[in-house]
Amino acid sequence: MKEFIYDGTFEALLTAVFYAFSTKEASTIKRKLNYSPSLLNETVDIQFEKDKFDKVYYAIENKLSTNTLENVYHVYLSEYDNCEDIILKYLRLAFKYGVKVNLAKNNDIILLVDKYCRRVTYEAHRFTGFVRFKEIGPLSYYASIEPDHNILPILITHFTNRFSDQNFILHDIRREKAIIYNKTESLIIDLSKEDGLRIESSSNDSNFEGLWKTFYTSVNIEERRNEKLRRHYMPKRYWSHLTEVK
Structure with missing residues (x-):
């Protein structure tokens, strides 16, 4: 498995998403802070790359929806340990099934996205x-x-x-x-x-x-x-x- 390690910024996260979508191997995304490497996985350090970030950002906004982009951002702000992998799985579902995937309230990933988003926005309120x-x-x-x-x-x-x-x-x-x-x-x-x-x-x-x-x-x-x-x-x-x- 490939582990894409990023610096914790949203820009680098979407850069990591680009590379995760580009590989044919199973992949995961981890925040560099408190990261513990595994000898069984290949690690790839990710830095912000504007062209890669722009491609992912505008693909989510234009091919999916602004609401989906907001969901991704709010899950990122939640800072839960698994938030990056939730985002990656969420986007794979969204690009496969389209924006209507957000209505699939019986899906575990969609349920987690909704829960994390509610917690973040409620605390901000x-x-x-x-x-x-x-x-x-x-x-x-x-x-x-x-x-x-x-x-x-x-x-x-x-x-x-x-x-x-x-x-x-x-x-x-x-x-x-x-x-x-x-x-x-x-x-x-x-x-x-x-x-x-x-x-x-x-x-x-x-x-x-x-x-x-x-x-x-x-x-x-x-x-x-x-x-x-x-x-x-x-x-x-x-x-x-x-x-x-x-």
Whole structure:
């Protein structure tokens, strides 16, 4: 079996898909991070190649559908251990049977694609309400999050539109990546956990945090307290970054 090893970027992933479709041998795609080689398999290192990426990208978009392309991207963002192989099997099915394959809800691969996509998009939707920014300067704000999936690429449009007149940093400290926006353009950069702590320590937002906690407590109706429902809508693993429950 051939194992195509890529660097973790979406561009290199689609390049690997091109080579996997081109070989007649059984093949699999693995992310270089934490990869453990096998003596039984042939490994091929894949780098981003624009022409190969473009062929796969436009083939999915034009021969299949934009929805199929979004599914591939969301499964990639899920970062599950088997997500690359799910994408490869999904695309083989899609190119064989056409775009209607997405309606085959009794197929194990289609079911997994749907499940992974729902988890990624649902978590991204949750974080549009969970993010708590702290002021670190005049019209400049910082927030840290630890999502289960790599959702910064999904959140970037929402927050740049929402805070278009402010500078902000939205930091995924688990992946050490951050959205940086300067009122003009936004991009995702590498940002270490240590650098994030230094930025956060410059916050002068303690008075506002106190007011927010007071407001949160005052609107709470103790008789209607429902911890099970609360944890359903606001899972406890996110609480460390929520001002009101610290």
